[in-house]
Amino acid sequence: MIVRSLSEISGTERETSAETWSSRRLLLKGDGMGFSMHDTIIHAGTTTEMHYQNHLEAVYCIEGKGSLKNLDSDQTYVIEAGTMYALSGNEHHILKAEDQMRMVCVFNPPVVGPETHDENGVYPLME
Structure with a gap:
């Protein structure tokens, strides 16, 4: 346990x-x-471009408000407390935070620990 x-x-x-x-x-x-x-x-007022090519991610917003733009489909979604999104197709996306947002994120495969986004918004696949 x-x-x-x-x-x-x-x-x-x-x-x-x-x-x-x-x-x-x-x-x-x-x-x-x-x-x-x-x-x-x-962080409030920030924009983050991400493209998890090596991982699937599910995100549950528990605090704050922002928007999620799927760059593959050009759709934009409001993300606020109580909203979940899952990047089931490794979608290239942009997250804009109007307020500070607090998210619970789950990655598969799991991250090792020190991963951060590279210049393309990708987490490397680490062993």
């Missing part, structure tokens, strides 16, 4: 940040669950 609190991982190697976000990684590949789970903050 794994029991872990956000307070015990904040500020450790399980917290990874970039200019527009901070990800506290509650479960990682090394935990052996077959997926990773992150508590992620998207």
